[in-house]
Amino acid sequence: MGASYYQFCPVAKAMELLDERWTLLIIRELLSGSEHFNEVRRGVPRISPTLLSKRLNQLVRAGVVDKRADRYVLTPAGEELRPVVDALAVWGVRWVGELGDRDLDPKLLMWDVRRNIDCDAVPAGRTVVLFSFRDVPARDRHWWLVLTPGGADVCDVDPGYEVSVTVIADLRHMVLIWRGDIRWQDAVRAGAVEVQGPEALRRTAPEWLRLSRFASVPRPERVS
Amino acid sequence: MGASYYQFCPVAKAMELLDERWTLLIIRELLSGSEHFNEVRRGVPRISPTLLSKRLNQLVRAGVVDKRADRYVLTPAGEELRPVVDALAVWGVRWVGELGDRDLDPKLLMWDVRRNIDCDAVPAGRTVVLFSFRDVPARDRHWWLVLTPGGADVCDVDPGYEVSVTVIADLRHMVLIWRGDIRWQDAVRAGAVEVQGPEALRRTAPEWLRLSRFASVPRPERVS
DNA sequence: CAGTATCCATTTCGATACTG
DNA sequence: CAGTATCGAAATGGATACTG
Numbered sequence A, B: 001m002g003a004s005y006y007q008f009c010p011v012a013k014a015m016e017l018l019d020e021r022w023t024l025l026i027i028r029e030l031l032s033g034s035e036h037f038n039e040v041r042r043g044v045p046r047i048s049p050t051l052l053s054k055r056l057n058q059l060v061r062a063g064v065v066d067k068r069a070d071r072y073v074l075t076p077a078g079e080e081l082r083p084v085v086d087a088l089a090v091w092g093v094r095w096v097g098e099l100g101d102r103d104l105d106p107k108l109l110m111w112d113v114r115r116n117i118d119c120d121a122v123p124a125g126r127t128v129v130l131f132s133f134r135d136v137p138a139r140d141r142h143w144w145l146v147l148t149p150g151g152a153d154v155c156d157v158d159p160g161y162e163v164s165v166t167v168i169a170d171l172r173h174m175v176l177i178w179r180g181d182i183r184w185q186d187a188v189r190a191g192a193v194e195v196q197g198p199e200a201l202r203r204t205a206p207e208w209l210r211l212s213r214f215a216s217v218p219r220p221e222r223v224s
Numbered sequence C: 001c002a003g004t005a006t007c008c009a010t011t012t013c014g015a016t017a018c019t020g
Numbered sequence D: 001c002a003g004t005a006t007c008g009a010a011a012t013g014g015a016t017a018c019t020g
Helices: A010-018 A023-031 A037-043 A049-061 A082-095 A106-115 A171-179 A184-189 A199-208 B010-018 B023-031 B037-043 B049-061 B082-095 B106-116 B171-179 B184-189 B199-208
Strands: A065-068 A071-074 A127-133 A142-148 A151-155 A165-169 A193-196 B065-068 B071-074 B127-133 B142-148 B151-155 B165-169 B193-196
Touching: A010 A023, A010 B023, A010 B082, A023 A037, A023 A049, A023 A071, A023 A082, A023 B010, A037 A049, A037 A106, A049 A065, A049 A071, A082 B010, A082 B082, A106 A127, A106 A142, A106 A151, A106 A171, A127 A171, A165 A171, A165 A199, A171 A184, A171 A193, A184 A193, B010 B023, B023 B037, B023 B049, B023 B071, B023 B082, B037 B049, B037 B106, B049 B065, B049 B071, B106 B127, B106 B142, B106 B151, B106 B171, B127 B171, B165 B171, B165 B199, B171 B184, B171 B193, B184 B193
Parallel strands: A127 A165, B127 B165
Antiparallel strands: A065 A071, A127 A142, A142 A151, A165 A193, B065 B071, B127 B142, B142 B151, B165 B193
């Protein structure tokens, strides 16, 4: 665990565990349903495996995570960190607007999008959404989202299915839409995003292609 | 600020600022009303002045704190960290029970007690409460709480007034009472705490000598 | 009171390669 | 897939003394 603050204050005691680098991001991943080591790594790609291993073991020792064979599962104490993570997300979305170019990871974005697909609202049959980030180097530019009522998959190589909808976008603007910082319509109108495909699909898309849980958090009024 | 996580996730962006050692404790102090440098230091006594200065400046740069002459004041963004701090406190009080001996600082305790005195409920005239921590070295054993309807003061030397109520306690048990981990009555019954003084004062004490805001948070059921 | 200055021990973390 | 092993660069932060 982190160094002690030598205070009996519950905030201090909580932070002794939680203020170490990466810890709350790992918990965020576990809260979103990741269970396996490399699954967590996908959501926190820049942590080294050594450090992830160390952090997970710390969390196990702290009683926040339970290790069952190859699965890491939150204990009740871990589940109760959800209000903390949510409060941080709400604050972050309201008050930390500036994203650096390095913050814009298309793979993370696609994973997040996938995770929030509403499978119950997906059209019958197979729907394939191709995301094309025009300002991203070729290697990470194209992403295929393959949706069926049974589940959603992300590919970074063409899976070969017919594409139903194509989204051509600046990566930054797509991230901003995801976060709820700007609206689809405004990005389209500004020419930062273009959506191609049958009108019917484009219209129903917001029902199954949901944005971040925090996209609808109201933003502070701009006091000029 | 701390190192970037290179993620657009609001939790990650929030933690880039907030996961550095001491930062959230400083914010906790500012949220409780401290404004001056050495006032914050009293609540976070083990931080070095250099580091406190650095952290405060980081918070100013992040737009969380406003510096006005010698006062540090939370901005709206800073005020909105209250839900984060509260969520951490609730979690801490429920899930981080074990306190080390080094966590038991009588000065911090007395400051906290003082801060939570309900001045509107204090008896008319002057009420002096002497706390005597029998297991604490002489230098930090005795604390006088001087209450008047106008305010509350803490002294670690005898201010010379007549003592109205004396609380003789193990420091650990007094801290546990403060945190809401145990109840006054149980501690008294167990002999860990003794309260001397007129019945009338002892009965009304809980009205003006309030416990931690988080003392009433329900604790997890003991699953045996 | 409100900080700065200095200095170094220690930790921490990232990168990378490797193993069962 | 699920981690360990190793290593060195960087920074973090604790202690202390000092200043306007």
